[in-house]
Amino acid sequence: MSKAQETVIWVRPDSATVLIEYGPKNREVGKYFHPDDITAAHQRYIDSRIEESRIESRENSENTPHPGAFQPNKLQHDSQRSLFYREVQVLRAFRGYNGVPGFYRHNDTMLRVFMEYVDEPTIHKLLVESNDSEIAEKMFPVMAKFLDCFGTYCDTHHNRIVQKVNEGRGAPRLKVRSVDEEAVRLSAHLTTILRAYGVNLPASSRAQGKARITSEVEQRTWQPFHRGVTSFVETDRKVADNESFFYHGDFSPQNIFVNGSEGNYAGIRVCDFDKVQLGGRLKDLASALYNIHALPLTERRQRSIMGTVDDYIHGERIGGKNATDLKAAFIAHALYELVRKAGVLTAMSWANIQQFVPHPPPDEDTKDFFILHRVISSLEWFMGYYSKGGDGWKQDVEPSSSKKNFVQEQVGFIQSLFNAGGVTLENILEHQYPEHEGVGN
Numbered sequence: 001m002s003k004a005q006e007t008v009i010w011v012r013p014d015s016a017t018v019l020i021e022y023g024p025k026n027r028e029v030g031k032y033f034h035p036d037d038i039t040a041a042h043q044r045y046i047d048s049r050i051e052e053s054r055i056e057s058r059e060n061s062e063n064t065p066h067p068g069a070f071q072p073n074k075l076q077h078d079s080q081r082s083l084f085y086r087e088v089q090v091l092r093a094f095r096g097y098n099g100v101p102g103f104y105r106h107n108d109t110m111l112r113v114f115m116e117y118v119d120e121p122t123i124h125k126l127l128v129e130s131n132d133s134e135i136a137e138k139m140f141p142v143m144a145k146f147l148d149c150f151g152t153y154c155d156t157h158h159n160r161i162v163q164k165v166n167e168g169r170g171a172p173r174l175k176v177r178s179v180d181e182e183a184v185r186l187s188a189h190l191t192t193i194l195r196a197y198g199v200n201l202p203a204s205s206r207a208q209g210k211a212r213i214t215s216e217v218e219q220r221t222w223q224p225f226h227r228g229v230t231s232f233v234e235t236d237r238k239v240a241d242n243e244s245f246f247y248h249g250d251f252s253p254q255n256i257f258v259n260g261s262e263g264n265y266a267g268i269r270v271c272d273f274d275k276v277q278l279g280g281r282l283k284d285l286a287s288a289l290y291n292i293h294a295l296p297l298t299e300r301r302q303r304s305i306m307g308t309v310d311d312y313i314h315g316e317r318i319g320g321k322n323a324t325d326l327k328a329a330f331i332a333h334a335l336y337e338l339v340r341k342a343g344v345l346t347a348m349s350w351a352n353i354q355q356f357v358p359h360p361p362p363d364e365d366t367k368d369f370f371i372l373h374r375v376i377s378s379l380e381w382f383m384g385y386y387s388k389g390g391d392g393w394k395q396d397v398e399p400s401s402s403k404k405n406f407v408q409e410q411v412g413f414i415q416s417l418f419n420a421g422g423v424t425l426e427n428i429l430e431h432q433y434p435e436h437e438g439v440g441n
Contacts, residue, residue: 006030008045010254010355014083015274016041019117028104029118033084033111033274035077046351083274084111086165086173090273091115093164099150101271118269123253126265127293128358136293137301139265140308142258143288146267147251151281152317154246161246165276176244176278179237183230186336187214189343190229190417196346196368197376198421199431220420232336232413239332239406240280249275251284253291254356282326285312286333290341290378292356297378302385306396327396328403331386332410338382339414342375368432377425383415 009029010017016038018030032038084106091103091113102116123139132138154161165174191210194217198206205212214225221228248255250272257269289305306327312318313326345353350367354360357370364370385392388408397407418424422431 008041011038011041011045011352014038014080016045020114027117027119029101029115031087031113031115031272033080033087033113035080037110037112046349046355080111082170082173084113085168085170086276087274088113089165089167089173090161090276093161097153099146099153099267099269100273101269115271118257118271120257120259120268123256123258123265123267124293124356126258127253136291137304139253140289140294140304141311142265142267143251143253143256144285144308144312146256146258146270147284147288148312148315148317149267150248150270151245151284155317158246162278174246174276174278179230179233182233183226186233186339187226187229189340192343192346193339193376193423194417194421197372197423197428199428200420200422217417217420221416223416225417228413228417232410235406235409236332236336237280239329239403239410240282241329243280244278245281247277247279248273248284248287249277251287253288253293256288280329280333281318282309282313282330283333283337285309286330286337290334290337292341292345292374295374295378297381299385299391302382302392322400324399325403328400328407331392331396332403332407335382335386335407335410335414338375338379342371342379345371345375372425372428376423376428379414380418380424383411383418386411387415 005021007019007021008016009019014033016032018032018041019027020030021027032041088103088106091100094100095103101118104114104116106113123143127135127139162174166172188210191213194201194213195206195209198213198217201213201216205216218225248270251270255270255272256267257271258265259268260266289308294301294305309327309330310323313321313323313330318326350370353367353370357364360370364373382392384390386397386407387393393404393407397404422428
């Protein structure tokens, strides 16, 4: 038998996904968690894309990566092993369910897991290759319907899935994250955003890192930063009634396979389970609908999103619950997702971001412009729309007497941080790109 051919198809800081071909009809997918494999994949896939990338701005962010950019020497073997075993155990737990790629085998020593090759496109592929300007919105109900099916299976088999995933040595792999752990993650996202785009903060403080940034923000907001972040996490759980449903953690276009043709697509598989946890039932819906292709937000697009949310929460699985409360909870999760997305993208290199959007439009052809126009502007718009008295507040939040104060608290906290740092699209462009005329959206 000839040697298998391996083609890198996706790279993240903590894993690499590889297509393995033994012959024309004999293929499988490998997900590699070993740092050496990830380094090699990065060099083969990402570094080659850098040569094809457009010329960046004078700061050249590729040569001066943001905190958290791909730095394989910092990856810890124990952490990688933990992600690897979580992926293996989840795939085992879903054996027999056709909504997840079939599990084949794993290699403990090399931290590799092998699974079924799905010979259908991902939603990400459709979004990238389509010339339809409305394709992102057309995919909203496709993702929501498949999530509903996937969620129904997870709800029905919840106890067995949790037991199977948590089998073996080590700490439980499928659980509700502690408030402290979640607060540390959120704090990292916020300080990354403030470091990159908090143009009102002294340059010396931004250069010195997290501790100095939080100190500067505390002086401007008159509130303890870490206490505020912890309260934000606690409130996000209160608004969802401290639910503990199976939560994929990255239910996004690049992880959802579909079949069918235009106008008749249906989700058939979801992959990538190393981030699974227990949490709010609407968190995965927020992750799906606020994907990078759905941004920047406008009122028309937000109403399209909320139309999908309405259909989802009135569906068979969730029908009967208080719809107004669920919509308010979704808005709280959406804010969290937008903050998380802004932090993650800011920490990534431009070449890594271009895995998601390989051909950005002319006004988004540098990392900073891409993040500012797609994500920062969306966050700014979203918080204005859902501030108390805003049009979105009146439609989606105010009707929930038990949840509206939670959402108001969430929006107010993030707004206070962004106001302290000067994180608005117009302000950032004025300070960092004074030659830029006007504010595009």
